[in-house]
Amino acid sequence: MRKVVSSFVASIALVSTLSAADFYATVDGEKITKDDVAMALQDPRINFEKLPKNAQKEVLEQIINRKLIAKDAIKNGIEKDKTFEKAINKMKEDLAFQIWQKNELESLKFTDSQKKDFYEKNKDKFVQPGKLNARHILVKTEKEAKDIIKQLDKASDKEAKFIELAKTKSEGPSKKNGGDLGEFSEAQMVPEFSKGAKSLNPKSYSKTPVKTQFGYHVIYLKDKKPSKSLSFKEVEGNISQILIGNEYNKKAKELADKLRSKAKIVIK
Structure with a gap:
């Protein structure tokens, strides 16, 4: 001691x-x-x-x-305890797989030519989605939405009026920010809302209410950025990871299938 x-x-x-x-x-x-x-x-x-x-x-x-x-x-x-022995054997299996996996992944290398070839064949997958930047006013009825549009039609400063109405008429958390939703991709919003926002020109608002599952929206589009194709340099790192992942999965499956064909497997 x-x-x-x-x-x-x-x-x-x-x-x-x-x-x-x-x-x-x-x-x-x-x-x-x-x-x-x-x-x-x-x-x-x-x-x-x-x-x-x-x-x-x-x-x-x-x-x-x-x-x-x-x-x-x-x-x-x-070390002679049965629980200890069982735990050690389990750890050995897990560690053996992890090190095998690490070694396999590190052994996989791809040339610039292979990466560029993959890029050319999958250009449609390397597209940055379009972005919308908008405000909205959400109300329960179509009549309320139409009344808001009429008030906007009469206003000289459309965005200032929109912000004012959003703070006083809109439902939901964005009202305190004048209905500001910030920048978002089409996929982030329900389809009806995205379609309504995308149809507008920057600095304009909905002329008819947009109905969604949440109610009726009046949308003010601040700005929109079109989708764009990403260059090879922008996605080269991602391509490397995709190719490595695909090749690793292929090799792992081939080896597993070979081993399974020789093993006695019983699934209860």
């Missing part, structure tokens, strides 16, 4: 910020590294080195305690 306590105290004495040796402390000569700390924190959003000194020390103390107890358990034969 005295040996364990002295080892613990010696380890704590080394607690500090990350040293040039790239470890935080040692337990009987075994280093406590960044990986040990990351596993203890179990949250990649936490930056250990930005934690207060007392919090860093507490994390390291927990890691040291775990290492000492784990070593003691191994010394006393925990």
